[in-house]
Amino acid sequence: MEKLTELAKKHSDQFELYTLHQTQNTIRLEDSKLKDIQSSIQSGVSIRIIKDNRLGFAYTKKLQKPEELMQNALNSLKGGVEARYKFPHTEGIPQLNTYDRAIDEATNTAIVEEGRRICSILEEKTKAQVNIYAGTTTGEMQIRNSSNSSLSSKTSYYTITPYIIYPGSATGIHRSLFSKTFQKADDSYLNTLAELYNRGKQELNIAGGKMKGLFMPEAMYTLIWRLQSATNGESLYHKQSPLADKSGKRIFDERLTISDNALDDSKPGARAFDDEGTACQHLPIIKKGVLMNYYYDLYYASKMHAEPTGHGFKTSLWPGDMISMKPTPTLQHVTIEPGEKEFSQLIRNMDRGIIVCGALGAHSGNIPNGDFSIGLSPGLYVEKGEIIGRIKDAMVAGNIYETMQQVIDIENMVHPASTGYYPAILFDNVSVATKN
Amino acid sequence: MFETMKSILAKVKADYADIRHETKTETRISFSGNEVTEIGTNTTDGYVLRILNKGGYSSIAFTDSAAHEKVIQTAQENTHLMASLASKPVSLAKAEVVRDTYLPKLTEDPRAIAVDEKLELTRKYNALVLKNEKIATTNINYLELSRDKHFMNTEGSEIREELITTRMSGLITSREGSLIQNVRIGIGGSNGFSILRNREDHFENRTRIAVELLRAQPTKGGRYNVILNQSLGGVFAHEAFGHFSEADIIEDNPSMRQKMRIGAKLGNDILNITDDPTPPDQLGHYRYDDEGVAATGTPLLKNGTLVGRLHSRRTAAAFEESLNGHCIAEDYRYAPIIRMGTIFIEPGQDTFEDLLEKLGNGYYILNAKGGQTSGENFTFGAQYGYVVKNGKIGELVRDINISGNLYSTLKNIAAIGDDLKLNQVGGCGKGQSNIRSCHGAPHILVNNVVIGGA
Numbered sequence: 001m002e003k004l005t006e007l008a009k010k011h012s013d014q015f016e017l018y019t020l021h022q023t024q025n026t027i028r029l030e031d032s033k034l035k036d037i038q039s040s041i042q043s044g045v046s047i048r049i050i051k052d053n054r055l056g057f058a059y060t061k062k063l064q065k066p067e068e069l070m071q072n073a074l075n076s077l078k079g080g081v082e083a084r085y086k087f088p089h090t091e092g093i094p095q096l097n098t099y100d101r102a103i104d105e106a107t108n109t110a111i112v113e114e115g116r117r118i119c120s121i122l123e124e125k126t127k128a129q130v131n132i133y134a135g136t137t138t139g140e141m142q143i144r145n146s147s148n149s150s151l152s153s154k155t156s157y158y159t160i161t162p163y164i165i166y167p168g169s170a171t172g173i174h175r176s177l178f179s180k181t182f183q184k185a186d187d188s189y190l191n192t193l194a195e196l197y198n199r200g201k202q203e204l205n206i207a208g209g210k211m212k213g214l215f216m217p218e219a220m221y222t223l224i225w226r227l228q229s230a231t232n233g234e235s236l237y238h239k240q241s242p243l244a245d246k247s248g249k250r251i252f253d254e255r256l257t258i259s260d261n262a263l264d265d266s267k268p269g270a271r272a273f274d275d276e277g278t279a280c281q282h283l284p285i286i287k288k289g290v291l292m293n294y295y296y297d298l299y300y301a302s303k304m305h306a307e308p309t310g311h312g313f314k315t316s317l318w319p320g321d322m323i324s325m326k327p328t329p330t331l332q333h334v335t336i337e338p339g340e341k342e343f344s345q346l347i348r349n350m351d352r353g354i355i356v357c358g359a360l361g362a363h364s365g366n367i368p369n370g371d372f373s374i375g376l377s378p379g380l381y382v383e384k385g386e387i388i389g390r391i392k393d394a395m396v397a398g399n400i401y402e403t404m405q406q407v408i409d410i411e412n413m414v415h416p417a418s419t420g421y422y423p424a425i426l427f428d429n430v431s432v433a434t435k436n
Numbered sequence: 437m438f439e440t441m442k443s444i445l446a447k448v449k450a451d452y453a454d455i456r457h458e459t460k461t462e463t464r465i466s467f468s469g470n471e472v473t474e475i476g477t478n479t480t481d482g483y484v485l486r487i488l489n490k491g492g493y494s495s496i497a498f499t500d501s502a503a504h505e506k507v508i509q510t511a512q513e514n515t516h517l518m519a520s521l522a523s524k525p526v527s528l529a530k531a532e533v534v535r536d537t538y539l540p541k542l543t544e545d546p547r548a549i550a551v552d553e554k555l556e557l558t559r560k561y562n563a564l565v566l567k568n569e570k571i572a573t574t575n576i577n578y579l580e581l582s583r584d585k586h587f588m589n590t591e592g593s594e595i596r597e598e599l600i601t602t603r604m605s606g607l608i609t610s611r612e613g614s615l616i617q618n619v620r621i622g623i624g625g626s627n628g629f630s631i632l633r634n635r636e637d638h639f640e641n642r643t644r645i646a647v648e649l650l651r652a653q654p655t656k657g658g659r660y661n662v663i664l665n666q667s668l669g670g671v672f673a674h675e676a677f678g679h680f681s682e683a684d685i686i687e688d689n690p691s692m693r694q695k696m697r698i699g700a701k702l703g704n705d706i707l708n709i710t711d712d713p714t715p716p717d718q719l720g721h722y723r724y725d726d727e728g729v730a731a732t733g734t735p736l737l738k739n740g741t742l743v744g745r746l747h748s749r750r751t752a753a754a755f756e757e758s759l760n761g762h763c764i765a766e767d768y769r770y771a772p773i774i775r776m777g778t779i780f781i782e783p784g785q786d787t788f789e790d791l792l793e794k795l796g797n798g799y800y801i802l803n804a805k806g807g808q809t810s811g812e813n814f815t816f817g818a819q820y821g822y823v824v825k826n827g828k829i830g831e832l833v834r835d836i837n838i839s840g841n842l843y844s845t846l847k848n849i850a851a852i853g854d855d856l857k858l859n860q861v862g863g864c865g866k867g868q869s870n871i872r873s874c875h876g877a878p879h880i881l882v883n884n885v886v887i888g889g890a
Contacts, residue, residue, distance in 0.1 A: 030687070030688035030689070031688040031689065031690065033522065033523040033524075033688060034518065034521045034522045034523070035522075035688060036494075036518075037494050037514040037517060037518055038494065038495050038496070038497075038514075038771055039494075039495075039496040039497075039510050039511065039514060040496065040497040040498070040769065041496070041497070041498045041499070041500070041503065041506075041507065041510075042482070042497065042498070042499050042769065043499050043500060044480070044499070056476070057474070057476055058476060058478055059478050059480065060478065060479070060480060061480040061481060061482055061499040062481075062499060062500060072476060072477060072478055073476075075476065075477065075551075076475050076476030076477075078475075078551075078552075079465065079472050079474075079475025079476070079551075079555060080472055080475075081471075081472050081473060081474060081475060082471060082472075108513075108514060108517055109517055109521075112517065112521055116521075129688075129689065129690065129691075131688075165689070165811075166811075167691040168691050168692065168695070168811055168812045169810055169811030169812060169813065170685070170689060170692070170809070170810050170811035171810040171811065208657065208658070234468070238468060238469055238572065238573035238609070239572045239573060239611060240572060240573060240609055240611070240616060242614050242616065299473075320869075321480075321769060323480070324462070324478065324480070326474060358810075360808045360809070360810050360813060360814070360815040360839070361806060361807065361808045361815030361816060361817060361837060361839075362808075363806045363808070364805050364806040364807070364808075364815065364816060364817030364837050365805070365817055365835065365837055366616065366617065366618065366834075366835060368609065368616045368618065369615065369616045369617070371835055373817070373835065373837035373888035374815060374837070374888070375808070375810070375813055375814070375815030375839040375888075377810040377813065377815075378810075392813070392841065393813065393839060393840060393841050393844075393886055394839070394886070395657065395815065395837065395839045395886055395887075395888035396888070397657055397835075397837070397888040431657060432657075433657030433658060433659075433839075433886055433887065433888050434886065
């Protein structure tokens with residue numbers, strides 16, 4: 001690494017070295033049987049250099065030939081990728097509690113046993129097929145740059161997701177648990193899953209139309225995805241955002257407050273700095289329905305003459321190789337503030353409606369415009385405040401700038417889910433298409 | 437390379453083990469609007485070791501061969517755990533011992549072309565799109581991915597195969613006032629760089645559609661009869677049906693396994709679906725899978741009846757069915773999983789005009805915009821469509837997502853065109869990403885499809 005640093009100093013105006021070492025274990029139980037255990041031990045180094053306001057980028061898995069890596073970065077300078085920004089000098093940032101040493105004792109045996117215990121409980125309560133997806137990840141990441149930043153982060157992560165499968169389906173009622181180390185699932189969590197599953201056992205054919213729609217945390221990413229697209233500095237720069245001129249204006253129901261808080265280390269995955277070394281912050285996106293902020297990485301902040309917000313992360317839509325990615329503006333720590341209603345009260349408030357327990361095809365459709373049109377995976381049906389079954393072959397469609405104006409009530413707690421921590425939210429006038 | 441792999445395998449104490457090493461070289465060029473946002477060529481490499489011992493089966497991916505002793509220890513611990521806790525011991529179907537090198541034939545090897553020329557070609561197509569004033573922005577990416585794979589196992593197989601994928605893909609975004617529309621572009625393949633040349637028509641056509649969509653009406657939610665074009669028919673074959681031909685998907689799902697039993701009548705007599713990665717010059721081509729098994733063409737649905745499914749060595753043994761070489765990994769970061777290679781609906785007798793006449797009233801919908809399945813249920817998006825009235829194509833419509841049930845939809849395929857076409861740009865996200873996932877179909881007429889509308 002010292003050799004690479006020397007070369008970078010010699011050949012560039014600015015440089016950034018990023019290293020990552022990650023160990024992962026994934027465990028899968030299907031129909032309560034242990035199906036698979038896989039492990040992965042991966043390392044890598046990437047370098048970004050800036051010379052004459054142009055960016056060079058290169059990466060490798062093994063830093064055996066620093067000269068070759070440097071040459072790849074120099075070669076990529078020729079493409080003329082503009083870089084009119086400075087790698088940040090970041091110091092004095094909060095020391096976050098992101099690593100739990102107990103993860104070292106979290107053996108695959110213990111996780112398999114926990115999976116079997118959960119399967120046994122849920123099977124007994126539901127008489128259904130139960131699948132479990134679980135795993136641990138530990139990682140060490142370092143960033144050094146020419147602005148004298150020297151940052152490191154060590155993380156640990158445990159996740160487990162039980163799926164109670166409806167017959168004929170590959171999905172069902174599910175909810176994930178995330179933590180910094182292995183921990184057992186509590187009874188109330190398992191009871192909630194089983195009860196929801198049991199109420200949806202009867203398969204129904206219902207007439208479509210406008211009705212109340214309760215989006216569970218597991219389906220909320222469908223809506224948040226559209227908001228992320230619209231508040232992203234990249235979308236603003238490329239004139240793809242319908243919210244470009246809406247800062248300070250009310251765009252959603254005033255009960256909706258949505259923020260991104262990478263500093264909250266009560267949850268796993270907290271970050272004091274992003275993948276470019278910019279300090280992270282608690283950034284309100286929507287406050288009481290009003291659009292408060294857009295978010296940026298270094299590149300798009302420079303393009304938009306804005307301050308970087310600490311949202312330059314190496315991510316992609318599909319699982320990718322972090323070492324090979326360049327940072328782009330990303331919200332990784334989204335939370336919707338909880339409301340005041342118990343979950344059961346939300347259901348009692350529905351004269352007729354659907355519960356969107358999961359979304360199929362959330363990535364389809366016109367995301368920049370805020371449109372969504374998703375299959376229910378699964379969807380439960382409610383009449384007179386009671387879940388009476390589940391719906392087959394139905395879709396829910398709308399536009400977030402209409403749907404998120406029509407909040408009836410918000411659950412009083414948040415749950416970990418894909419892309420963030422969300423409560424269940426009950427919306428009015430959701431469009432449901434069915435075969436009837 | 438085989439010597440290093442052999443020395444690692446020699447230290448594994450197991451009934452069976454295999455090891456794969458891959459060197460992966462990527463060239464990427466990206467444009468966002470007028471600006472180049474990425475350009476460069478990089479090479480990475482790594483290994484995947486799989487161990488089967490006393491009925492326990494496990495894998496580990498790693499990048500540092502010097503750490504192989506820790507790697508072997510972890511893999512052996514996982515294998516021991518699998519053997520002691522899995523409900524039934526794993527065995528592998530018998531496979532031929534293969535010693536072979538397969539390098540694909542290319543019309544213009546992209547690796548021999550200067551990056552400047554690739555940049556200029558991408559810039560030219562990008563500029564073609566951007567010259568239309570209604571286009572707000574573009575996101576156009578050149579990707580060249582070369583995988584040099586070495587595989588060996590304790591049975592004596594030693595195989596080297598190269599896979600070289602070249603493509604240009606991305607999104608064109610049009611805008612008028614607050615209305616934003618987008619259309620995907622995608623050209624490429626597995627047989628060399630020349631497939632990217634002289635493709636101005638593709639970019640001009642996509643640009644025209646993106647602009648016309650600004651005037652199109654949204655679809656209304658409901659149930660319709662529709663004609664799917666080749667791209668969407670291929671997505672249906674892949675998403676709705678194909679994934680349930682993958683043995684690992686249904687293996688531990690009793691209700692799906694019952695429905696997907698060989699001999700089950702699932703579709704109309706006119707429906708035939710096959711997966712065949714063996715023909716060269718198409719995106720999904722390969723000779724050996726990542727278990728060292730030769731790929732074979734595999735009929736899946738014959739006259740509406742299920743006649744085959746896709747296997748790894750493990751599932752072929754568990755189902756007591758034949759091997760067909762469909763166990764594929766994205767790259768050295770992953771153990772292989774069962775995947776489609778090139779799945780397609782076989783062509784029928786009807787011309788496109790015949791299909792329009794049979795449809796009468798409904799929609800003609802075109803080009804995939806993502807799809808997803810969950811058991812019997814699927815949802816996928818179309819980029820645009822047309823109203824069809826009395827067999828005539830009418831006005832353009834937008835915001836089309838369709839949803840359905842696999843089994844009822846297979847029976848609702850009422851007519852099949854004679855114009856099979858395979859896709860040039862793939863992307864299947866089953867656990868890993870497979871950019872060579874190839875699918876296709878002729879135009880097909882499907883009755884009673886649910887459209888989500890807007």
